[in-house]
Amino acid sequence: MISAEQNDLITRVGPEAPAGKLLRRYWQPVALTDELAGERPVRAVRLMGQDFVLFRDEKGELGMLDRDCPHRGADLAYGRLEGGGLRCPFHGWLFDTKGTCLETPAEPVGSKLCTRIKQSAYPVVEKSGIIFAYLGEGEPPAFPEFDCFVAPDSHVFAFKGLFECNWLQALEVGIDPAHASYLHRFFEDESTDESYGKQFRGASADSQIPITKVLREYDRPEIKVDSTDYGLRLTTLRELNENTTHVRVTNVVFPQAFVIPMSSEMTISQWHVPVDDHNCYWYAIFTSFTGPVNKEQMREQRLKLYELPDYTSRQNKRNNYGYSVAEQNTQTYTGMGMDINVHDQWAIESQGTIQDRTREHLGTTDKGIIAYRRILVDAIERTQAGDSVPMLIDQAQAATFSGPPSIDGVNTSGSEPETYWREADLKRRRESTWAAARLAK
Template identity: 70%
Template sequence: MMSPEQNELITRIGPGTKCGALMRHYWHPVALTDELPAERPAKAVRVLGQDFVLFRDERGRYGLLDRDCPHRGADLAFGRLENGGLRCLFHGWLFDVDGKCLETPAEPEGSVLCQRVRQRSYPVMVKNGIVFAYLGDGEAPAFPDFDCFLAPSTHAFAFKGLIECNWLQALEVGIDPAHASYLHRFYEDEDTSAAYGKQFRAASSDSDIPMTRLLREYTRPQIDVEGTDYGLRLFALRKLNDKHTHVRVTNLVFPYAFVIPMSSEMTITQWHVPIDDTSCYWYAIFTSFGKPVDHAQMREQRLKLYELPDYRPHIGRHNQYGYNVAEQATQTYTGMGFDINVHDQWAVESQGRIQDRTREHLGYSDKAIVAYRRLLLSAIGQVANGEKPPMWLDAQRAATIRGPIAIDGMGPTQDWQSYWKDVDARRRTASSWAAQTPPPRVA
């Protein structure tokens, strides 16, 4: 059982906290590129309990600055985009993407005040529709050569959504292989040919059994967890008979992402980015190994669930997650509709803004959660001792970390260990882009 002190340690991420110090060793998604439209490419963002302004200048360069103007603290998020930077509305001070002060127009002619002023800036990088930022001190780590970053933009789609609870419980639902048989149970199976863009609705590789039926009928998966160079690899095995076992391979990418299969040709890489201690955004890149992603359809599907500009869910705590008694009796396990994002939102938000882990009783199905918390505590200790944590990568190491492999497939019961690797190899060989990249190393 976890102590209150441990729960505080692993959930609090603001400036001056030990977990916050760990988090500031990594790149974090801070916005979708879609959030910076041509008519005004600037917006306020809050990440790890800090406030920033993100903008794109006339040359197409992205900048992330502290939000308060270094002159007298006015809000730069309302600034004017002009003359190569972002101009404060209060006295016209102008800053470029690197935080350099370009002008202080209200000062006397010949003033050199501008030369002595600098706004803190943070490195930013765009990867397949997501703007990432490094919020720490010193050298930023390199990006790993994950599939979601290597795929061409035609084969990747990015989106996000707001979750009103602590980042850790939002992450932990994604590394819980057992919950899908209950939380995402449907009592009727749809035509799998209409499952595009929907999680747990298609058939898995080498099978014509809908995932909805598989999850509903095989509710006690064997769960195995192994350490990897990027975090953890999870296996969920649902044995149908002596010949066939359904194999699901998912991944925890330290510190707070997971990589899971969406269909036989598409994977989801999803980050759980703390806004502060009691809210977070999920950011996802959907990556296709087969056909190009239908961006219009994927976006239309998700805008039915999320409201712009904040990507706040239409169905949530404020309207009882759409709970319907009649539906719960006949159609879905939750009575909360047919989109699993709503189910997950209820599961993690209903635990409270910050889950009280001193009251929980973990079981066999929580193996991955236990393994992750141990990894997190160890990493917090490493940073406190002045060491680099897991997944802090230099360029050489980053180029060796690939994948990760994420598949659903119907494999042989006796040789499932080889099966999932073979499925991934087949998928990569047939892919227009993945066939050109070195495959992941698998021990």
């Protein structure tokens, strides 16, 4: 249990909030590359309580500026792409991707006003189908050479979804391996041959055992939490019998991402990104170690569940998350459909837009959440003191990162869990064209 003041410390993300200052030291996802497709690649972005406009100019270069025009505050998200930048429709002021004012055409001929105008601009970069932006001061950190960032474009797929709650409780559901045995419980096991693109619907590696069966029948996992150079590694063990153990390895990448197994062939790297104190987006990169990702199928699966342009779940609190008594009695533990993101959404949104942690009582299986909060508070305090914090790395350091290993498998060898998952991870990499090439370096 923590105090109200401590809860504010770790949840609030405005420009002057301690956690907000910490998160601004890192790259943040702001849009899917797909969102700038079409004839007008301009999109309004709200990130950590601030408003921006993201655009791609006529040369294809990305830019992100403060959304209010510095002339009289008109909305640049309605700007025109012309003249080498984004032009405000109010008086025609023109800005390039760096925020330089190129023209103030309503001014008298010979006016030098535009030379004195500079709109705030922010570094942006595309990675694996996601556009990241940096709001902090100084040089941004390098991207660690994790699988999701180094796999070829053909082997990654990106998507996102809106959660109407604070970013921290959204992140903490991913640091909680125990909840899956209940929240994501299915009473019947589908054919694993039809599980492509669906989380918790395939078979565990090294077995034909559906993960749904494992989670349903073995609901008292043993959880181990280890500190790593990128954050935390969680190893979750479910003893199936005397000689067989289900091993699941997940990771927390500081400050606000996790890397988890989706299936024997794919992993999910997912960020929980504050829109403001009361809303957040999850951004996910699905990375395949086998063949190219079937992006069309993955996208079609998800567009049946999410509405554009805001990527809002079609099952949400306004329609009771699609809750069905009949389904809860016969098919799923929640009665809220087959998409586990909806299950997560109900769990975290039902806590309120900002969870009141003064009322919670954590248990043994919450050890990952406890460990993460300690790292988060320490990093916030270090930021306030002007000190270094985890994962502010340069390019040389970025090259030392890989993986991180994320495994969901059944160990029948009798070896130690760490031996098993390390061997399973190495085997998957050796059999993967792009990952094997990295091993050879």
